Amino acid sequence: MLKISKLTDYATVILSFMAKNNQRVCAAMELATATGIALPTVSKILKALVNAKVLISTRGAKGGYLLAAAPDKITVATIISALEGPIAVTECSISQQGCEQAAGCNISGHWNVINRAIYNALESVTLADMIKPQETLIPIASLYRIENHNVSQ
Amino acid sequence: MLKISKLTDYATVILSFMAKNNQRVCAAMELATATGIALPTVSKILKALVNAKVLISTRGAKGGYLLAAAPDKITVATIISALEGPIAVTECSISQQGCEQAAGCNISGHWNVINRAIYNALESVTLADMIKPQETLIPIASLYRIENHNVSQ
């Protein structure tokens, strides 16, 4: 199904909340309450986002988390790779080792093309887009081919 | 990491082999030998591809599998959805139920845009592309934005 993990999905919810409250430090506890996600899980996600430099943290009393950049500078690609590592459709596209498949694997170059395309798609949507009301979007769809979904599935 | 499953990866290897031997019926056993993938696993994949109408099967002695269409009509999107179901980055993009996340989930529309973009990317590459020598490709990359990968990850 080629899906993102639950944690990544949560991350977008958390970050959307923070984007709406822009420039205010939020404690993990507050975010847990606001989103309905359990505190330990929220913490885990926030830690990952800090490591990926999507968030900045301050420790100690009155500490918490803050977006490291403006919402329109934080892309979905960034969020996904913060929680799941590099965006790559196959293992072999990450490690340049190539796979051990004996025969017929000269395909990796093609996966790279696909990866690039997907990466660009994910790079085209930002946190700022995500907190816009739904009507105002559909813009990037026009960047991509919409026609001929004709092969049966 | 947003990756396809191992089985899907195998499927592309198997289908590539078949595309190169186009218009010849291949038995599961032959494909297992040719690709180095275990027979039961190959069978499982072939069954899924038949169900998705990517392959046509003939039973009985001298039976086997055949591509249901020309390699340039079989897209990567089709192969992935044959093995993994509909291509959708989030659960909620499939079932229109919406998610149970209490607060702040008006995001689904945005995921749909992303799904569409990814789907089109996967739809742009066919089996025929995959069996081409690597030099001859990189075409669809130009359909997508390549610039500004500037947000840190």
Next chain:
DNA sequence: ATTAAATAGGACTAAAATAGTCCCCAATGA
């Protein structure tokens, strides 16, 4: 100084998804 409120890091467990195998049935050609 001490304490309370926060995050950091990492170990651990539980749950779910994926991969892989196997068995018995149905079809077909020799």
Next chain:
DNA sequence: TCATTGGGGACTATTTTAGTCCTATTTAAT
């Protein structure tokens, strides 16, 4: 009629993901 080949589905094992918890560290307030 028998050997060969696919069909369907159950089952097990493995791996990944999700979720929790514990201990240490930092900092503001008193």
